[in-house]
Amino acid sequence: LLSHFAVGHRSPPARSGHRCVADNANLYVFGGYNPDYDESGGPENEDYPLFRELWRYNFATDTWHQMGTEGYMPRELASMSLVLHGNNLLVFGGTGIPFGESNGNDVHVCNVKYKRWALLSCRGKKPKRIYGQAMAIINGCLYVFGGTTGYVYSTDLHKLDLNTREWIQLKPNNMSCDMPEERYRHEIAHDGQRIYILGGGTSWTAYSLDKIHAYNLETNTWEEIATKPHEKVGFPAARRCHSCVQIKNDVFVCGGYNGEVIFGDVWKLNLQTFQWVKLPAAMPEPVYFHCAAVTPAGCMYVHGGVVNIHENKRTGSLFKMWLVVPSLLELAWKKLLEYFPHLATLSRSQLLHLGLTQGLVERLK
Structure with a gap:
């Protein structure tokens, strides 16, 4: 079930x-x-119609904070890619305004503990300046697929080794059917051996989810995988600008x-059986160009997006949905925060003295 937050x-x-x-x-x-x-802040927002900002929503205290950071924050603020690697946010690509006129192809890193941005200096053949690409970290390498310059859509697959900081373009052994x-605004899933490309499209198309393209990292080839429909429900509709x-x-x-x-x-795809299941839960309102992330404990958060095409209306809503049965730790933690909301005001040493583990103290601080 999805619940909604009203934050003071x-x-x-x-x-x-x-x-x-x-x-x-x-x-x-x-x-x-x-x-x-x-809505975008009027005269306060120097970067209108973009948001050159980093926000943090703390789960335990149910509060938002706009993070003050040092260093150069990227200006390509729409349809960039973002992953978390340890305490580091890695941002790649994206576009400024007008879309397609000022795209990026640098990797920017923000350490969320030290709140400092830095440019990752890389060598090798980096991707074109693009936005709407998809990105994942697999075995210490950053993989980037697809995207658009604003005029041309891409099928390029690049890999950045985060240790050597060298980009290479992966050329598949089979340039076949x-x-x-x-495409752009697709999403990526992976299982260590394959990268799966889910949906996406162009400004005039959306690609189906019943057949999924996969890049096999071991054989360096593209494969097409037929998925299985949910009984009596079928396959999810073709789409772009979704979340995954x-x-x-x-x-x-x-x-x-x-x-x-x-x-x-909301749909679930199993990467071992390739079975689709439509979940009984639905989003509180249909949305696209939103963002979603899942916690290590298995709770998905969905934020923002476009909710009305004709009025070009956006939302700032935040919703959450448990995708697994929460662990006993998560259930107990939730109860503790309900009964003792003042926990967040206590010092680190007080919290440890009360018997909270280091990990739980970190969630409050």
Whole structure:
């Protein structure tokens, strides 16, 4: 079930094209776009219609904070890619305004503990300046697939070794019919051996989810995988600008757009059986160009997005949904916070003295 947060503090204004990631304690929301002058902060926002900002939502205290950071924060603030690697946010690509006129192809790193941005200096053949690409970290390497320059859509697959900091473009051994079509605003899942490309499209198309393209990292080839429909329900509709989170071998897709309809459904794909299941839960409102992230404990958070095509309306809503049965630790922690909301005001040493573990203290601080 999805629940909604009403927060007394200032929270991020409605936006789309932003990205988010989560750890055990916080949801981090970066960037975004809102052409509505008043909604995007009016004269206060120097970067209108973009948001050059990093927000943190703390799960334990149910509060938003706009994070003050040092160093150069990237200006490509729409449809960039964002992953969390330890305590570091890695941001790649994205576009400024007008879309496609000022794209990025650098990797920016923000350490969320030290709140400092830095440019990752890399060598090798880096991707073109693109936005709407998908990105994942697999075995210490950053993989980037697809995206658009704003004029041309891509099927390029690049890999950045995070140890040597060298980019290479992966050229598949088979440039055959198993190649995925060029696309943007797709999502990636992976199982260590293959990278799966889920949906996406162009400004005039959306790709189906019943056949999925996979890049085999061991054989360096593209494969096409036929998935299995949910009995009596079928396959999820083709879509772009959806969200996708992964827990072990289960991938959860929600929302998105096919050029006509905004979706509010939630689907699960198992990467071992390739079976689709439509979950009984639906999003509180259909949305696309939103962002989603899952905590290590298995709770998915969904933020923002476009909710009305004709009015071009965005939302700033935050919803959560447990994708697994919460552990006993998570259930006990939830109860503790309900009964003792003042815990967050105590010092680290007081909390440890009360018997809280280091890990739980970290969630409050």
